[in-house]
Amino acid sequence: MMENKIEYEKKPAQTPVEMERTRNRKVFVPKVDIIETGDAMVMYADMPGADEKSVEVVLEKNVLTITGTVKPQEFPGRSIAYSEYDFGDYERAFTISDEVDREKIGAVVKNGVLKLTLHKAPQAEVKKIAVRTE
Amino acid sequence: MLGPGIWRFGGRMDPLHEVQRLQREMNRIFSGLEQPLNPEVPPVNAWVGESDVVVTAELPGVDPGKVDVSVVGDTLTISGARVAETLKQGESYHRQERNHGRFTRSLQLPFHVEAGKVEAKYDRGILRITLPRAEADKPKKVLVTCE
Numbered sequence: 001m002m003e004n005k006i007e008y009e010k011k012p013a014q015t016p017v018e019m020e021r022t023r024n025r026k027v028f029v030p031k032v033d034i035i036e037t038g039d040a041m042v043m044y045a046d047m048p049g050a051d052e053k054s055v056e057v058v059l060e061k062n063v064l065t066i067t068g069t070v071k072p073q074e075f076p077g078r079s080i081a082y083s084e085y086d087f088g089d090y091e092r093a094f095t096i097s098d099e100v101d102r103e104k105i106g107a108v109v110k111n112g113v114l115k116l117t118l119h120k121a122p123q124a125e126v127k128k129i130a131v132r133t134e
Numbered sequence: 135m136l137g138p139g140i141w142r143f144g145g146r147m148d149p150l151h152e153v154q155r156l157q158r159e160m161n162r163i164f165s166g167l168e169q170p171l172n173p174e175v176p177p178v179n180a181w182v183g184e185s186d187v188v189v190t191a192e193l194p195g196v197d198p199g200k201v202d203v204s205v206v207g208d209t210l211t212i213s214g215a216r217v218a219e220t221l222k223q224g225e226s227y228h229r230q231e232r233n234h235g236r237f238t239r240s241l242q243l244p245f246h247v248e249a250g251k252v253e254a255k256y257d258r259g260i261l262r263i264t265l266p267r268a269e270a271d272k273p274k275k276v277l278v279t280c281e
Contacts, residue, residue: 034228035219044219046232048194048259073190073260078183081244085177085192112194112259 026088030068030114041100041118047090048112049073055114057107065093066114175237176212176261186266187243194259195232201256203263205249210265213238246271 021027030045047055050068058065068090099120106117176191191212201214218234247265254263
């Protein structure tokens with residue numbers, strides 16, 4: 001007699017586990033510029049459609065994740081006739097080194113651009129060691 | 135350069151334009167060289183209604199005062215510039231992915247528009263232009279009479 005085959009084995013997860021989103025919406029990788037200045041790293045990320053309320057910046061351990069949620073545009077009474085860009089949210093993650101001062105991360109959103117200022121931790125600043133003779 | 139007309143095929147997209155874009159993309163992938171793609175900046179979407187057309191363009195990080203929107207007949211032109219960050223002494227780029235520089239974009243609209251009543255708003259990096267249809271171009275209803 002054929003028995004229904006029951007899978008007792010647990011299904012191994014992919015490594016790394018593929019992230020799934022609860023919202024069925026496209027996700028884009030925002031384009032970024034990263035500039036290193038004397039005492040900070042400044043990151044600019046293009047997130048058109050996102051504002052200060054919908055942008056989230058999360059630093060967990062040494063992974064900095066930026067997400068931006070975009071409300072889809074709708075114009076009642078009109079139908080889309082031509083489309084070159086798509087709607088969706090933005091998400092991107094960066095690994096940052098310990099050099100960054102975790103307490104002093106500045107995030108500003110203006111005109112659809114997120115500006116992140118990652119200050120360097122004081123101990124990471126270049127320290128010149130004086131060499132002397134005995 | 136005049137952009138694709140949004141009226142020509144009456145469908146959702148201009149198929150010829152799409153094919154050309156696909157061909158460009160394919161050439162880029164198979165050429166083995168990472169040649170810069172010449173994207174049409176800014177990308178636009180157009181919504182057409184009975185009495186107006188709404189055009190939106192993604193223009194993050196642009197000073198709204200420096201964007202020019204002009205309408206001639208049935209052609210809409212968006213132009214402006216996105217200024218790169220000026221680096222001071224000792225600053226350097228780790229990554230530079232965002233586009234900078236001047237852009238001009240022309241789009242043929244499905245009808246003539248009332249140039250005086252065109253509204254342009256800039257919010258969260260998206261430019262939204264509402265172009266009402268010209269009175270002279272609105273469809274006229276002809277009454278059919280019986281003799």
